[in-house]
Amino acid sequence: MKIKVISTGKYVPSRVVSNADFEKTIDTSDEWIVTRTGIKRRHFVNENENVVDLAYNAAIDAIKKGHVDVNEIDLIIVATITNQVRTPSVANLVQARLGLNQKNVMTFDMNAACSGFVYALEVASSLLNSSYHKKALIIGSEHMSSIIDFTDRGTCILFGDGAGAMIVEKSQNKTDEVFFYNASKGDDEGILWINPIVKMDGKEVYKFATDIMPKAIIEVLNRANLRLEEIDLIIPHQANLRIIQSVSKSMNLPMDKFLVNIDEYGNTSSASIPILIDEYKEKNKENKKVLLVGFGGGFTWGAAILNL
Template sequence: MKPIYSRIVATGGYLPERILSNRDLEQMVETSDAWIFARTGIRSRHIAAPGEKTVDMAEAAARQALADAGLNAADLDLIIVATTTPDQIFPSTACLLQARLGNRGAPAFDIQAVCTGFIYALATADRFIRSGGARHALVVGVESMSHIVDWTDRGTCILFGDGAGAVVLSAGDQPGIISTHIHADGAYADLLQVPGGETRIAMQGNAVFRVAVRTLGEIVQETLAANALTPAEIDWLVPHQANIRIIEATADKLGLPMERVVTTVEHHGNTSAASVPLALDEAARRGCFQPRQRLLLEAFGGGFTWGSALLRWG
C-alpha cells in the first residue's frame, strides 16, 4: 500500500481595506515612523472595518483558496481555523465558516496557539490526511488583532494588524508536507498574554524577543536534522511576520540571503495566526516559488508556542 501524503494545492488571502500607517499612529500615541520602522520593520498595517468580523475575513480567504484549487465546499473533508480572536466564544469560527461556505458534515474546529496557530493547524490537517481521515482540508489563519490591542500602549499597538490567509491541502502519493514540528512551554505565559477578564494584550517585549530568537533557531535546527538536510538545501524561508529583526536572525542561522526570505511585515504588521499563510499566498501570487522547491515555514507565539513545517511546493 502506497503511503499517503498531503500537499498544498492552493492558497488564498484577504486584507481589510483600511490601512493604518505609522504616520497615523503618530497622531494617536507618542511615537514616530522612524522609531517604529527601525525597531520592527513595520510601515503600515491593515485594520478591519467597523462591523467586519473575523469570520468575514476567513470566508474571503477561504473562497479564494477553494476557487484556486478548483474545489467546491462540499469537497472538503476537514475545516480548521487558527485564531485567537474569534467573534464569539462558541460556535467556533470554523463552524461559522463552514456554514458560510455551505459545507455540511465535515469536522470543523478552531485551534488557538496564537501566532503559531497556523503551523499547529497545518500539522493537524497533515496528520488527518496521512492517516486517511481526510482527502481535502481547508486550513485558515485569521485574526482581528485590532480588537484586543490597547491603542494607548505604544509598545504593542504599533505591532499588530488584521487579515486572513488560507490553504487547501489535498492527498497525494508524492510528498508535499515533508514534516511538521510543534512545541509549547507554558512557563512563559506571563511574558505575552491577554489576562483573564481583560481584552488587551500585555507583553514584555525584550524578553519575548530573546526567547523567540532562541526557540526559532532551535526549531530550524530540529527541522533540518529530522530530514538530514543542510541549510543550503532550503530554497525559501516563510517566517511569522512579527519583527524584521527576528526574521533576519532566523535567516542568518540558516545562512539564507534575505532575497530568499518572504517578508510582508512592512505592510502587514503582525497578523498573528494569519501572518504565515498571508505571506505564503502573497509570495505564491508573485511567482516566487518554483515546483518542488523546499519551503520552511516557522512561527513563534504566546503560550509560548513555536513550530515549523517543511514542504515541497506544488
C-alpha cells in the same frame, strides 16, 4: 506523511493604518516604528467586519484559485486567538457560510497564537493521512485590532488584521512528503498574554524568539534529513523584522532566503505565514521546497517543510 497543496488564498481588509496615523494619538513616530519593527503600515477591519468575515473571504479566495469543488472539503481548521464568541468556532461559522452544514465535515479552531497555522497544518496532515478525510481547508484568521490597547505604544503599533488559507489533500507522491516540529512551554510569568488585551514584555519575547527560531529550523531539518542548502525559501512568522534579521545573521543565511512582508501588514499572528505564502504563490508558480517557522504566545513554536 504526504500532502499536496492544492491552492492558497488570503484576505486583507482595505482599511490601511499608517505609522503616521499612530503619531496623532500616541507618543511615537514613523522612524521609531520602522527602525524597531520594520512595520510601515498595517490593515484593520472595515466597519462591520470580524474574524469570521476575514476567514471566509480567505477561504473563498483559495477555493477560486484552486478551482476547488467546495463540497469536496470535509475538514476545516481555523487557527485564531480572536474569535469574538466562545462558541461556535470560527471554523463552524465558515462551514455554514460555505453551505456545508448538510455535509460530513469536521470543523474546529486552534489556539496556538502566532504558531497556529503551522500547528493546524500538522493536525490537518495527520487527519488526512490517518482517517477518511479527503480535503482540508486550513485558515489563519485574526482580528488583532480587537484586542489591542491603543494607549500602549509598545504593542499597539505591532499588529494588523487579516487571514490566509490553504487547501490540501492527501498525496501518494514522494515529493509531497511533509515534516513538522511543533512544541511549547507554559508562559507562567505573563511575558505574552491576552486577557483580554495584549500585554507583552517585548525584550523577553525578542530574546525568546531569536533563540527558538534557529532551534526550530535545525530540528525540522534534522527530522527531514535535509540540509539548509536544500531549502529554497524560509517563510517566517512576521513579528518583527529585527527578529528575522537576527536569525539570518546567527545562521549565516542571506536575508533573501527569507520571505518578508511585515512592512505592509504588521504582525497578523496566525495569519502571517499563510498570507505570506499566498503572496509568494501569486507571483511564483514553480514548485519550491519551503520551510515555515513561527513562534507565539503560550509559548508555542513550530516549523514545517513542504513543497509549494
